[in-house]
Amino acid sequence: MERLAIYLPCIIAAIGASVTLRLQPGERARIAGAAFSGAAGIVGALLFISAGIAPWEPFGASAASHLRDCGLDGLNSVLLVLCPALSAAVLMAIPRAMVRPRDVAETLINLSSTLGFLVAKNPLLLLLFWVGTAWPLRAQAARSGNRVFAATLNIVVFVSAIPLAIALAGAAYFTWQAGGDPFTVAAFSTPAGMSWVSAFLWIMALLPVFMRMGVFPFHGWIILSLESAPGPVVISTVASPAGAFALARLTLQLFPDLAAEMAFALITLSAVTAVYGAILALCQYDLRSMIGYMLISSMGFAASGLFSLDRSGMSGAFLHEIAMLLGFTGLLLMVFSVQARTGAADIRRLGGLVRGAPRMATGFLLLSLAVSGFPGGAAFVSEDLMMQGLIGQHPTAMLLLLMAGAMNGVTLFRGWKRTFLGCSAPGAWHGGRVSDLTPRERWTSIVLTTLLVTGGLVPGPALTIREGVVNVLRNIHSTQTVSHPSSASRTVTRGKENLHERSSR
Numbered sequence: 001m002e003r004l005a006i007y008l009p010c011i012i013a014a015i016g017a018s019v020t021l022r023l024q025p026g027e028r029a030r031i032a033g034a035a036f037s038g039a040a041g042i043v044g045a046l047l048f049i050s051a052g053i054a055p056w057e058p059f060g061a062s063a064a065s066h067l068r069d070c071g072l073d074g075l076n077s078v079l080l081v082l083c084p085a086l087s088a089a090v091l092m093a094i095p096r097a098m099v100r101p102r103d104v105a106e107t108l109i110n111l112s113s114t115l116g117f118l119v120a121k122n123p124l125l126l127l128l129f130w131v132g133t134a135w136p137l138r139a140q141a142a143r144s145g146n147r148v149f150a151a152t153l154n155i156v157v158f159v160s161a162i163p164l165a166i167a168l169a170g171a172a173y174f175t176w177q178a179g180g181d182p183f184t185v186a187a188f189s190t191p192a193g194m195s196w197v198s199a200f201l202w203i204m205a206l207l208p209v210f211m212r213m214g215v216f217p218f219h220g221w222i223i224l225s226l227e228s229a230p231g232p233v234v235i236s237t238v239a240s241p242a243g244a245f246a247l248a249r250l251t252l253q254l255f256p257d258l259a260a261e262m263a264f265a266l267i268t269l270s271a272v273t274a275v276y277g278a279i280l281a282l283c284q285y286d287l288r289s290m291i292g293y294m295l296i297s298s299m300g301f302a303a304s305g306l307f308s309l310d311r312s313g314m315s316g317a318f319l320h321e322i323a324m325l326l327g328f329t330g331l332l333l334m335v336f337s338v339q340a341r342t343g344a345a346d347i348r349r350l351g352g353l354v355r356g357a358p359r360m361a362t363g364f365l366l367l368s369l370a371v372s373g374f375p376g377g378a379a380f381v382s383e384d385l386m387m388q389g390l391i392g393q394h395p396t397a398m399l400l401l402l403m404a405g406a407m408n409g410v411t412l413f414r415g416w417k418r419t420f421l422g423c424s425a426p427g428a429w430h431g432g433r434v435s436d437l438t439p440r441e442r443w444t445s446i447v448l449t450t451l452l453v454t455g456g457l458v459p460g461p462a463l464t465i466r467e468g469v470v471n472v473l474r475n476i477h478s479t480q481t482v483s484h485p486s487s488a489s490r491t492v493t494r495g496k497e498n499l500h501e502r503s504s505r
Helices: 002-020 026-051 077-093 101-119 123-144 147-177 196-213 220-228 232-238 242-254 256-261 263-282 287-307 311-342 358-371 378-391 395-420 439-457 460-465 467-483 487-504
Strands: none
Touching (some): 002 101, 026 077, 026 101, 077 232, 077 311, 101 123, 101 232, 101 242, 123 220, 123 232, 147 196, 147 242, 196 242, 196 287, 220 232, 220 287, 232 311, 242 256, 242 287, 242 311, 242 467, 256 263, 263 287, 263 395, 287 311, 287 378, 287 395, 311 358, 311 439, 311 460, 358 395, 358 439, 378 395
């Protein structure tokens, strides 16, 4: 019964996908899909409450921690509530022209796969759910007739699945060799140190995670998807917690030696991703590409915080993940609302929309401020924590992230100003007179903005929930650093020894 209860949100979403596919017209499917998403979220909230709100450890200290193939912990518990709630919000607030029964069903398939991936401990189920999180968008790409889009999503699905399968199979083999249980990720063990086997498995686990998060140079699919397939499925796929969750669950927890040894290179790559995404976002005229590159930049922020292996840095990264899910879901909904009303997402063809849609302009501005790290929002707290985690050992990366954050703020203000203020673009048919947000769209933006502000003013609960996860990851890496000191620490130790010898002479 415990196993059924933990997988119940996943099952509810899967049943909803089957039901909504048979409903006509699209409005009935949309309402039914939102209802099934809400039901999955309610069950997730009950699981969250039943497990207790004390700080959990990964796959430990929970009511279902003894199960081999699934479990609740501080890393997945809050997402079991947040993901279905965001899915329901997307289905209710997305413009009607972008919703068909098949879109609703594929959004629920994505939700079901994401929820399954969050709670699964069995490596085979993990791999299956990992593929399922991107499969609906791949199906849309195959139907689009765009060969580049279809080929790109095939790479995202299959090329990211094969390395992950190799990494999980290798970890299962070494666990079996050590006498452990090879059918639960909670018991996985990998070779210690920097052997070529452990390095190969680590790279195999890291590649699909970087691809799903959009870390440079694996970011192109996000922009192409936003431009080619606007709708609920693309929002659920690109604004997904799967990548950051896999980074913490698989790479940091299973390969602590390598994560500590390569921390500098990984943080540098993540910071470069943040700056690269911010620069390209600043150069865009298409609102979809603008938000897409900002999302890539934000993923660089989160990866930098996690790879810092610092308590403040990792706590900030986990909070940043939640803030970005809320913020970018709201911004993409706003962008698609503008596109549905004007037929354009290019800011050169927009302008003056505030005259007909003042609520839309206000909602876009508030979400932009919250996402860009304006004081009072959850993103401000998360970025501050990540800067604290990086300033001691990685000051250069911290400066790069500060530059990226400033550019992202300028980008969002530029996009808002060119879209909503001033005069209408020459030749624009709407003349600035477009319909304002519907009640569903308006209340969705209000709720998302309120959650972001609440997370900034009262961040304690969100940080406390994952405090156990941060402690366990810190303990793992502290233990490994003592047993297998990194090259940097060995260099410092040798330098001190040489200085002591010269002083003695």
